Amino acid sequence: MTRLGHVSLVGAGPGDADLLTRRAIARLRAADLVLYDALVDERALRFARRAQRFFVGKRAGRPALSQQAINALMIRAARRGRRIVRLKGGDPFVFGRGGEEALALQQAGISWDVVPGVTSASAAAAAAAIPVTHRGVASALLVVSGHDEAAFRTAIAGVRPRSSTLVVLMGLKRSAAIAWALVDAGWPRLTPAAIVVDAWTDRQQLWRGTLDELAADSVTLENAGAGTIVIGDVVALGIEATARIGSAVPPVKVSSHV
């Protein structure tokens, strides 16, 4: 009798294995095969004791496995009765291409599920003690991807300047261009802005300033890895996280203008 294979699309959260959910850990423990991305904390993989592990993301400029190749790998392994975890940074269904993978699995008749994760869309800001919504300050949150110039301009074209907190994922390398696009679209130059790099890791870095400073390319962050840009008045609420207990959470490193 053959066992039916199954694929779990699992969110690994924003960077610290402590922010994995119980269900994510259960799926990793039961896995035969784990396919993981660049943004995943490698400590998360320790839970997958029984599993083969394949890195399928981009690293050091070398290209990732194509989406098609990842889909084919998952489908083939599932047909052999394997339990597969597709482990993604953040949440699989928030700019994670999880929907595409789910559709491919469904079309191939493979059993699958999704385990939602803590998304950087809200949690990267939280690592810098910035709430993405705040009564009387921001009552809407807009999350966009910054990796493509045209797509970014289209996304913000439909939004009244400063009407919501804007969180830009995957925009770190284009932060000056992103700030210019916002200024072009009418966002005030003094709108507060922050960049959180490697949120919830011991490499975390924080920059705070204004859209103007971001546009001037005055941000200096060392060896920046994954970064999230947060734009809006919530950045300037003046909340500072204090010492944390229980788990090892690093102090926030600040290279700030504010």
Place this chain on the structure above:
Amino acid sequence: MTRLGHVSLVGAGPGDADLLTRRAIARLRAADLVLYDALVDERALRFARRAQRFFVGKRAGRPALSQQAINALMIRAARRGRRIVRLKGGDPFVFGRGGEEALALQQAGISWDVVPGVTSASAAAAAAAIPVTHRGVASALLVVSGHDEAAFRTAIAGVRPRSSTLVVLMGLKRSAAIAWALVDAGWPRLTPAAIVVDAWTDRQQLWRGTLDELAADSVTLENAGAGTIVIGDVVALGIEATARIGSAVPPVKVSSHV
């Protein structure tokens, strides 16, 4: 020698204790006092074995403790050296008033931290196999609160119709009015819409239809508790979650027009 108190603002995730993070559980285990809201799965409280537990949310129409009273309670307990967990459904910093609590604690000189949670802003849709972003379909996510008519109209006034996936939290009881506000603002009447009630619990219910049907108040959901409205083309991608393994995840109940 007195021990210093500490407050952790902890996200409990969207409804299932399995979606708590490891850090949330560690904080609950170490807690002396837990203050929790209506949207928290009571099974989450089992981890707080040593703690006194206080329910501070709204129940059966009776008012919640005021925000000011909750703040005062946390501050007083922290000054007595207690470890307090303020447990909130979803994520404390996404429409959770966590920022207000953090400011109050900071102003009182109380040590605090935040433990981000899986937010319903993305995870409620995921419970219905709906990705909030999808390449070529939706490249932006707008999250708003639906509890106040005027605030909702202001939030959507700044947004071009159908330019992003719209997720409305706390809008279940006003779903028809919300749909009307969107139609008034120029959103096409046939824009796909879904409501996910009690996501990731065994009481989960799903409704799918169009903005038009939502406006006509044709949605019938039994004893609806917490609900999330998802509006946009991602609702109609045709993805269906299949059987889940490992943990007890209920089948999705559908009362659907699609």
